[in-house]
Amino acid sequence: MGRAVAGMGSAGIFSGSLIIVAHAIPLAKRPLFNGCISSMFGISSVAGPLRGGLFTDKVSWRWCFYINLPAGAVTILVIAIFFPAPNHHNKKTTWTERIKKFDPMGTTLFLPAIVCLLLALQWGGTTYAWNSWRIIVLFCFFAVLIILFSVVQYTQKENATVPRHILSRRTIWSAAFYSFSVGAAFLSSVYFLPMWFQAVKNASPVSSGIMNLPMLISVVVTSLLAGIIITFIGYYTPFMILGSILLAIGYGLMSMFHTDTSKGIWIGYQIVTGAGAGSGMQQSLIGVQVVLPLADVPTGTAMIIFAQTLGGALFVSIGNNVFRNKLVEYLAKYTPKVDVASILKVGATGLQNIVDKHDLPGVLHAYNDALVQTFIVSAAMASISMIGALCMEWKSVKGKKLAPGGAA
Template sequence: MSDETKSCPSTQRPASTDAANAVGPLEEDEYPPFLTVLITVAAVMFTSFLVALDRTIIATAIPVITDHFNSLGDVGWYASAYLLTMSAFQLFMGRVYTFYNPKWVYISCVGIFELGSLICGAAPTSTALIIGRAIAGLGSAGIFSGAIIIIVYLVPLSKRPAWTGMAGAVFAVASVAGPLLGGVFTDKVSWRWCFYINLPIGGATVVVLVFVLNLPKKEKAKVHLQQQVHQMDPIGTCVFVPAIVCLLLALQWGGVTYHWSDARIIVLLILSGILFLGFMWIQHWRQENATIPPRILKTRSVAAGVTYAFFSGSGMMSMVYFLPIWFQAIKGASAVHSGIMNLPAILAMTLAAMMAGFLTRKIGYFTPWMYVSSLLTPIGAGLISTFSTTTAHPAWIGYQILWGFGLGLGMQQPSVGAQVSLAKKDVPTGASMMFFAQTLGGSIFVSVANNIFDNKLAQGLRTIPGINPDVISNVGATDLRDVVPSQNLHSVLVVYNGALRNAFYVCTAVSATTIFGSLAMEWKNLKKVEAEQKAAAAKAKIESEQSRKPSSTGTVEAQPHQQHSPPQPPPAAAEEKKIEEV
């Protein structure tokens, strides 16, 4: 028990009651039947697939979109508008899930995401497309974490890893397959179908959830609207959102639109740092009413999970971004074909994520897979960083499999750690923290790797006579062979490959850093924790029934008071004691 709890006895509650409240329904027959769980999870997985897909699907469609709107200057906003709102509101959505029914919060998020997708698909101008991307990002902020939260209500703790493993597989497949599907839609139909595809799938998900999903209502006292707003931490949100916006804008523009020494970038970074410090102070000041209550972040498994998710997301998104570029530039693959060449990583990730989930369910421990992931992922990334212009398909297939398998093993373990270590009412906040860390890490290190790549590429191209570095940088990987003279092509490819290897070094380094999160994660057995929670809930139920047991006069007996009375001897024993005293 913390010092704060000791100093405020009026806020203390019996430990057994806390345990019961922490885990919600505990008996096996209180959870929905398997068919209901299967239908519901399938629905939320489809929506999660769309959210992850939207992060990368636009990559191969951007050239066509810029030609359509004649908007080359808006290229950066097509991706960053979605990322900005998704990152900025993820923690806020975790707070909303804490206080309101997850079913309706999730459906609302899907509705916002669908509205944004509709605006994007029907956008008459580049500005409308950017606005639609921002709205879709706002809705997506609560979708993937909401899927995990819904699974918490549907499945017992010991069985959750198998389901969350599937969620991780869906996220991995969508993130890697985005450019492939974007290329197919752009080439075969229209770039607008990169967004229209979200509408029927999202609509079907809403219908399924409305009629199939039935979550227990949150038991809470009626509070006024003003108090509800106070619980949402509006002050913290108003400081956190601009902090994220300033940081991501600096990362998007730095080294691309403006030099890192430009006053705009420096001001954005300084503002971001000041606002983040202010947000941290607000969280300490507001305590339980904070967006991230400090006691949650102080939980060892949560802090370890956030660290792991940050660096895991950093390595994953950097590799997802640069590996297709290697296939397109060095191997001469089209955008669609480069996506097909990524299939070994996709399949390995999917298999590993599901395998880790089922093995965790069998043995009860989830931490070992984080250790294995922290070992295999950097080895796979390191092998990929050895690619040359002559690397054959057995090597790039095998290295992708090793990297993808390692990444998939550990992808969902941080969220499992949050579920095991936190009370049920705190799981939404914990899950949102994990996905925010993953998103933020990817945003930061994709920018870092991209700047290293650009600098190395420019330096190398300057050494080749007759080659303009600006032309090569702006033409794109797929059109490289159209602008480079045949006598210079080999030299340009060698330089390009060397620059990409430096980007892969970044992936290797951040993937290796996940070991700190793995080492810090607690070793908890899901089966043992679930048994303890059931015992605590049963004890709380018995105590509650005894405290409400009516007396012969029809009034409720003061059972808690009687529990503290010393045991009375039977009458015969008392009489014998009196005789002995005489």
């Protein structure tokens, strides 16, 4: 329950920060500010696990959660003091009408549908067999709930979670597809790359976070550079295409990791991958803000962030399934005498401390070959994201002289 509440808060923080930018900054200057926010997202994606590992090693895992309380309090205070509430054009809206705009029926159907899908993907092939009745029931519930959700969305019209006039825009569904694919690739690798460092390179949680810094720095630098360049040239679509290309190349290179990969190689491959994420991830949000009026920007922004987060959540589960199944296969191939259950139970951290020295090379070989399969999945999703990038409309943030919150 606590993680669910924290997740809702996290979603509100990221989308809320982008909506604040939409209200406060003219469209032509937004790429730079969105680049700053995206660089913060890149920092948090890598620095968060690093901080968590540090707390776990040095203090207590509980501080991974406690630290959010003072940080959240400071953030609330700053927003309350420095960000005035925007003026709403229609102040006569009743509370009932406002609640309807949240689409409670659609939300009630959609959330459990996603939970069923995530549980099925996480448990299938690992905790339970794919043909287990539990997995089948979860997939059936997901299908039924999604169908009911689609019916509700059709009948609710403009009060739907995603109104038809927004979803029908080419840029919107293209940006959502792009964000889903890039989120699937990037967020999955953020989970599995530290695991590779811990298992194959015998790094501690803190050390694996430090070894992730090349990707972090690359994401931050390229996010800012992309924002600056787009502010001058106006066009964001080329950076989405560039991001897809660099991500696919980066993950393709990372899929060639082996147990004796040198430091220079894994640093260089991370830089390429981070450059792809930094170049493209935030541009779908710019596209949404270009084509939508201010009143629809919050909905469009939330849709893109949801697609990105959903892609990451689904493909962490899918990647974990691929990893565990391949690990079992490769352990049987390289070290048939090793107890597979004990290897799966101990995890990546401390793996080299429990495995017999004679069996260790084979176990590390199996771990490496299983983990690089997840990078192949990321490379595939990065390549697929090119479809969304190519389908985007070529519009410029400098198309019109707009006040803050305007649309081209």
